[in-house]
Amino acid sequence: MKNWLRQHRLCLTATLARLARSPLTSLLNIGVIGVALALPLAFYVVLVNVQSFARDKSPAPQISLFLKLDALAADVREIDNRLKKHAGVTQYVFISRDQALADLKARSGQADVIASLGSNPLPDGFVIDARDNNAAALEKLRDEFKAWPKVEYVQLDSAWAHRLDATLQLGRLIVLVLGALLAFALVAVTFNTIRLQILTQRAEIEVAKLIGATNPFIRRPFLYYGALLGLAGGVTGWLITWGGLRLINERLTPLAELYAANLRLQHLSLPDTLSLCLFAAALGWLGAWLSASRHLAQFDPE
Amino acid sequence: MISFSNVTKRYHGGHEALKAVSLEVQPGEMVFITGHSGAGKSTLLKLMAAIERPTAGTVLVNGQNAGSLRASAVPFMRRNFGLMFQDHKLLYDRNVYQNVMLPLDIIGYDAADAARRVRAALDKVGLLGKEKAMPVTLSGGEQQRLAIARAIVHRPSILLADEPTANLDSAYAVELGELLRSFNQVGVTVVIATHDEQLQARLQPRCIVLAQGRVVT
Ligand SMILES: Nc1ncnc2c1ncn2[C@@H]1O[C@H](COP(=O)(O)OP(=O)(O)OP(=O)(O)O)[C@@H](O)[C@H]1O
Ligand SMILES: [Mg+2]
Numbered sequence: 001m002k003n004w005l006r007q008h009r010l011c012l013t014a015t016l017a018r019l020a021r022s023p024l025t026s027l028l029n030i031g032v033i034g035v036a037l038a039l040p041l042a043f044y045v046v047l048v049n050v051q052s053f054a055r056d057k058s059p060a061p062q063i064s065l066f067l068k069l070d071a072l073a074a075d076v077r078e079i080d081n082r083l084k085k086h087a088g089v090t091q092y093v094f095i096s097r098d099q100a101l102a103d104l105k106a107r108s109g110q111a112d113v114i115a116s117l118g119s120n121p122l123p124d125g126f127v128i129d130a131r132d133n134n135a136a137a138l139e140k141l142r143d144e145f146k147a148w149p150k151v152e153y154v155q156l157d158s159a160w161a162h163r164l165d166a167t168l169q170l171g172r173l174i175v176l177v178l179g180a181l182l183a184f185a186l187v188a189v190t191f192n193t194i195r196l197q198i199l200t201q202r203a204e205i206e207v208a209k210l211i212g213a214t215n216p217f218i219r220r221p222f223l224y225y226g227a228l229l230g231l232a233g234g235v236t237g238w239l240i241t242w243g244g245l246r247l248i249n250e251r252l253t254p255l256a257e258l259y260a261a262n263l264r265l266q267h268l269s270l271p272d273t274l275s276l277c278l279f280a281a282a283l284g285w286l287g288a289w290l291s292a293s294r295h296l297a298q299f300d301p302e
Numbered sequence: 303m304i305s306f307s308n309v310t311k312r313y314h315g316g317h318e319a320l321k322a323v324s325l326e327v328q329p330g331e332m333v334f335i336t337g338h339s340g341a342g343k344s345t346l347l348k349l350m351a352a353i354e355r356p357t358a359g360t361v362l363v364n365g366q367n368a369g370s371l372r373a374s375a376v377p378f379m380r381r382n383f384g385l386m387f388q389d390h391k392l393l394y395d396r397n398v399y400q401n402v403m404l405p406l407d408i409i410g411y412d413a414a415d416a417a418r419r420v421r422a423a424l425d426k427v428g429l430l431g432k433e434k435a436m437p438v439t440l441s442g443g444e445q446q447r448l449a450i451a452r453a454i455v456h457r458p459s460i461l462l463a464d465e466p467t468a469n470l471d472s473a474y475a476v477e478l479g480e481l482l483r484s485f486n487q488v489g490v491t492v493v494i495a496t497h498d499e500q501l502q503a504r505l506q507p508r509c510i511v512l513a514q515g516r517v518v519t
Contacts, residue, residue: 004410006412006413007410008409010407093370097410144317203391203393203394204393204395206391207393207404208408209377210351210353210380210385210387210391211380211381211385211404211405211408211452212377212378212379212381212408212409213377213408214374214377214378215373215374215377217377217408300373301495
């Protein structure tokens, strides 16, 4: 175990030394990977910001629930109780049919027309704010309320939520496609880098194999190198995005003052940053693994 | 310790380097493989260390069939050997100390133990003062001794040396012969491919003579 740890530590220091031995090549490689990652990263950051901005600023869609005209006070209490206990509901107001009629009279200014109706045609109603404002959650709530006793009709204005969802979906798709393309680029860059390294270290690899080195032993420093390259590229991509956001935020500040709004783009959250680093390191490792498996085979006999 | 029975080796071009070779090497023995250039001496050593595989016949090393080992088992089998190659195969971008350290890194020795063994091996071949030197700055004889140090640093039970005295003047060759004999005297099985007759005369080993890929005597 101790020995195993020593082997890995030795390998890591050797790999770092190798990175440092050809600083220009290493920096260029890291730069290429960083730029490649910065593009989808920037898209992702904008997407996350738009998402949270939209959630803050959009009119919260409300659900209107109307009771049947023959509903009694007990039925109203029943609905009121259910809403109070419902986890998906943040707040709601009850509007009695009398109040609704009074509002209508006051607003429409046609009191006499309404008075001529004789009986009150309006139902009792609730206006409900939901905890989750995405279209799917709202529709689920609507369907649930519909099934409650004495409920005549549930109305939901989800067009805005749908539109926002569709836009964000498109944004996510773009991030995904860009991410996949540039992940491929990252794998290709490490693949080629490792290929060149194996080429320049032919003699060393050959001798090591001849005197009893196992394939994992020979592959290990290349895998470390690939992972380190990916990691450094990920950090570089993060820094590039960070610099870009700073520039944009500087421009946004006067604009935000004009509109008295809080317009600041937030950088990646900590979990997202960690995932980015892990993902970049894993891709570098993968590229190195593919390359090493492919190019070390030539040293085997036959 | 090493046993060949009816071993034939045909290379890719169709050339038969060894033809139905049978031989035995006992533990602790010193054996010379001699013969004209192209007789198949290097090929014989390569078959022992599973660097090449036999086309027909079996090669047994410590009871293991070297010709049919799984690829993943070959490295561990090779660690039984100390190998000196006809072309040295030193690493020219590493210094003397690092060259000798390589086998121990591969096996995974503890750091302190490894350093001690490298010093001991360098001391044995008289290169202790040149730890930091790069191989290109060494003379031919010194490079040969460096190759020996690398071959014996992990204390193998068998030493295979391919033309260890090639390109050495006779004084160096004598010195090197003594060195090889000293390993044999502490129990290491030594197999040397050579056409150095002076060396042969000095060490008086058992000789296996090859001609055109066949054992003559
Ligand atoms: N990798 C190879 N591919 C094809 N033919 C080979 C290969 N290695 C050796 N040979 C041939 O096999 C024959 C024996 O070669 P080998 O190297 O064993 O001879 P040797 O006795 O060591 O000669 P020398 O004294 O010159 O080192 C030679 O004819 C050589 O050309
Ligand atoms: Mg030879």
